[in-house]
Amino acid sequence: MLSRLPRLGLALPRSVSVLSTRFVSQSKADSAISSTAVTDPYEPVNQSGHGEVSPFAKNPDFHGFSTDPAEDERNMKVGFFLGISVALVIGGTFIHYLPDHGMRKWARREAERLIRLREKDGLPLIQENYYDASKIILPSSNED
């Protein structure tokens, strides 16, 4: 019945007139490996590494990056050099030698300096009130 709707001609959107083709599944039927449930207009380029031919057969020095041996090696070198030598080693050294990260050593020194100063002058080490009590304006005790 639905296929006769095109009789109504231009009144209906074009997609209705191609109804019969839209409901046919185009993805391949269940395959042994996990199937992508999306229509695949491109053929998979090369089935290597998926149970057929191991990439190690063609290239015993396969590093896992690319089937082209030269590019594979270049990619490996980039990854290891930048990842370990630059980021971890140089970056780690940079972080290690950061001067007083977060001013923690300064805070300690400053606290000790202030304690020495206050003990010398006989002042209390720390004031009891965090805020200056005379500056606080309290609301009146009437109900608000």
Added chain:
Amino acid sequence: MLKILLPSILLLPSMWLTPKKYLWTTALFYSLVIASTSLLWLALPAEIGWSFLNYFMASDPISTPLLVLTCWLLPLMILASQNHLMLEPINRQRTFISLLISLQIFLILAFSATELIMFYVMFEATLIPTLIIITRWGNQMERLNAGTYFLFYTLAGSLPLLIALLLLQNSAGTLSFFTLPYLPPTHLTLWAHKIWWVACLLAFLVKMPLYGAHLWLPKAHVEAPIAGSMVLAAVLLKLGGYGMMRILVILDPLTKELNYPFIILALWGVIMTGSICLRQTDLKALIAYSSVSHMGLVAAAILIQTPWALTGALILMIAHGLTSSALFCLANTNYERSHSRTMILARGLQTLLPLAAIWWFTATLANLALPPLPNLMGELMIITSLFNWSMWTLIMTGLGTLITAGYSLYMFLTTQRGPLPNHLISLDPSHSREHLLLTLHLLPLLLLVLKPELLWGWNA
């Protein structure tokens, strides 16, 4: 700040202009350069204040570790995805990398945002690339369901947040992080204020996730391709934690009473999801539930708002990010060889892949919070601060720690120890790429043992 953001933005056109042969090398090269430069953010001059300021972006001691983690993760995602994308047409590979890069851009903007609305927009914006990654490149049919759960759980939580933020903007005039702590105290006495409090936090609790609203996480983590799982586990969950830390500043004093149910839920979730892990057959689902378990501790800690709890939460967030991502990478190495996530189908792998077993061992030990790794330090600070808040929490957190050790060992022993199954006759040896990937996850974790003050947030 811009010296990291602009190169990340410009990575997008460069992925489309690079010749096919050099695509992945170039992507890896530049993302590692950006990651190395991001370490400069750790040179924070002051403990509490904001650094590296411009009008819209700034970093402070709680956002800096998360920013560095975000930048570090992009090269790792590129390394992890390279193998399974090799068979796809070149434009799809470019699209995939572009999605990862755009995710990084949104995340950098989110963590460095100085204004709540900008943080909210970026928080939402990260959903889109993640959704596309999960639903397009996931491997099973369930990925559509997973994407739906992921999107709608997060959106349902964050729409109230938008309204709450707009209300706040209306009353306070500004939502800038610089001035939010200094707002005059608000009289939050009406029922509507309580609903406003929940609206502010719900989005982040769903994202963390809190145990009751966690259903999206196992689906999304399991169905996502490896890069999606990595970024979800390592960074996107922490967006929730970070958002909570930022917004709880303005939610006092309601927090003192209203946080009780959420703390209880979070702690109960630690035990429940840990127990679920003990019964899992699917390796990725086990790691996903373990993420919920760890994040439950983080959520409870952030909600009690004590200094040690916030520090512990921050340390655990970073450590868990690296550990969980490493575990997903290891699960992916299993998946790429056996095309199955079932644990018992690929067991006894220590005999076949002994070098990978080192990584399995280290990642498992990190997951079960072995000292002196930051995982333990964070968990310990959280447990002690929760104990200080109420001594009864010790029962739940102690049990949770025990169950965590249980399922981590279960995962390790099932995949690595014991006899090999009879059907495993040809597995590729571990690639150098996989070793590099796991080194770059676990070595920073070990290095953090030596300088944990990078992760302490606002505390001395």
